[in-house]
Amino acid sequence: MSKIPRYMDVYTSLKAHIRSGDYEVGDFLPTEGDLEEKYNVSRTTIRKAVQSLILEGYVNVQQGRGTQVIDFRSTQELNCVTSITETLRNRGYEIEVKNIYIDVVKAKKTTAARLEIPENTDIYHVQRVILADGVPTAMVENFMSMDKAKGIDQRAHEISSFYNFLEAEYGHHIDSGKDIISAKSADFIESQLLDTKQNAALITIRRVTYVNGKPLTYDKSTIRADKYQLELALVGRRS
Amino acid sequence: MSKIPRYMDVYTSLKAHIRSGDYEVGDFLPTEGDLEEKYNVSRTTIRKAVQSLILEGYVNVQQGRGTQVIDFRSTQELNCVTSITETLRNRGYEIEVKNIYIDVVKAKKTTAARLEIPENTDIYHVQRVILADGVPTAMVENFMSMDKAKGIDQRAHEISSFYNFLEAEYGHHIDSGKDIISAKSADFIESQLLDTKQNAALITIRRVTYVNGKPLTYDKSTIRADKYQLELALVGRRS
């Protein structure tokens, strides 16, 4: 039984009200003062909850005016550790996972560095192809220490969402991550697996996920650019 | 004369200490309590400053352990409204801007929607190619209302960094933004302008920048994937 912070309750409740249409697009949320009373928490807590809604693209805040619900259907789940599977599912696609395969490999230099473990340590290597509405859309690989998910190689068939599986079965609550995003042209193998022309544009994402500041997984995703885009909220300006 | 929040001073100071090597990679920052005393501010203010350092990839925080400086050379300027020019410059490239050209066009549907103005309004359209160490690396277009930057079309030659120019000359302090990121294969024109093969992979970014919740610019960037990658911090997990 993990303790849930109050700002999370407030965040969850506000998000539910927005998604259910209690607060419609264009409506203003109650003022921070009103929300304090409604949820019986301090303003700090309210503001922390609202901050998450901003980062996920649900609301737009203007000093002196208020906090307004914006069109979130096209811009949800920004800036959070969300798997491609989850994102595509949220966008309304029917998802299948194909060719899931788990083996044990020795950590290469880059992978070891990202996971902060010694080179050549044995680690799990999970591979699969994601289909959205029957169309091959992404190839995903995950690397992680064996002691973090003992026996996962025997349970490949049980996995539908990798992060959810780690959370439900192994108790790993991912709390942050880092992505490096670029693009490449499909080589022969990629074009076969993703059913594209050779040289088709692909988005590549390299991600490290963290639990309390310690690396949990290193993930490589390769996605058909004609089927996917990333959305991202930028906070502040640094010159 | 705009008022600078204290957390910004703390943030700037800490970042300067990190970049100058006063706090080296692997070192721990002083504890939040010590920083309170050092800067004579409350813990809330310290934490807000440190939050920015986390988002920019300078530090890694672990409850019960401390706040540790991490290798920031490869992962700086995450999650902030930073122009490609600024990012490349920070990475040590020598930047030139070529073929800068400003005209007035009528806002098309998508552009008008992003800028929250009526369709067919006259707007400025700024175009240019960015060279890094002499190599064409990105094509950038900016769209913005004419009343936000009157006469900018007469001053094309003065612009080196677009956001800095808007800030310095017109007093627009961008405080947030939204990106939509994808990829595409270079068409003929793009391959000519960026000096690549046709079908080379390009990263595309569509961005809206905001000042106090109101749109200021809509920007389209097209970047050679072999010359650039985006780095991104993910906060929290939403399932």
Next chain:
DNA sequence: AAGTGGTCTAGACCACGAA
């Protein structure tokens, strides 16, 4: 057990937008 960051409160004053 000691020390770190994580959460939270109840107030205060300031800056901006709208009427």
Next chain:
DNA sequence: TCGTGGTCTAGACCACTTA
């Protein structure tokens, strides 16, 4: 002018890491 969000304080208690 008034009401909104933006900044800030000085405390308190909790959860995690390390020894």
